[in-house]
Amino acid sequence: MCSRDVVRLLFAAQQACNLDVMLAVLYALLEALSVELDIERNDIKCCLHKVVLDSTIVYSIVLYDAVAGGAGHVRRLATEDGSVFQRVVKRAIAITKGCNCSPSCYSCLRNYQNQKIHDLLNRTYAYQFLENYTGVLQPLSNDAFASGGIGI
Numbered sequence: 001m002c003s004r005d006v007v008r009l010l011f012a013a014q015q016a017c018n019l020d021v022m023l024a025v026l027y028a029l030l031e032a033l034s035v036e037l038d039i040e041r042n043d044i045k046c047c048l049h050k051v052v053l054d055s056t057i058v059y060s061i062v063l064y065d066a067v068a069g070g071a072g073h074v075r076r077l078a079t080e081d082g083s084v085f086q087r088v089v090k091r092a093i094a095i096t097k098g099c100n101c102s103p104s105c106y107s108c109l110r111n112y113q114n115q116k117i118h119d120l121l122n123r124t125y126a127y128q129f130l131e132n133y134t135g136v137l138q139p140l141s142n143d144a145f146a147s148g149g150i151g152i
């Protein structure tokens, strides 16, 4: 199995157990990551990953490079001081808060890859969650990634 860069975002927030909220947050961050780091949108993939946090099941966000052994885009997010991640979060809030649609459109959360769940994506959920975020970034092993991932 090829190694690939995987980053998991775990949010210590009550709303992290809400699937609809986390889907909105996931795609807001993905869009922001692509814009902020100038990465082709299709070069990054994502999914939600169930984890137990303080005896509650929450959805963590897993981001990874679409191409194994590729350019290491996702790794760029995980700087030690968290400054890149902060920029991405700010951008995600700007994208979702600054849109005029309801509940989402192709300018904020929707894209070709998530068309099956367009109706579920609500930009309001994304910025309300991210404005209050307390996130932890952690690299994830391939084994941990392979078990329990939810493909979207």
Ligand SMILES: [Zn+2]
Residues within 6 Å of the ligand: 099, 100, 101, 102, 103, 104, 105, 106, 107, 108, 109, 123
């Ligand atoms: Zn929109």
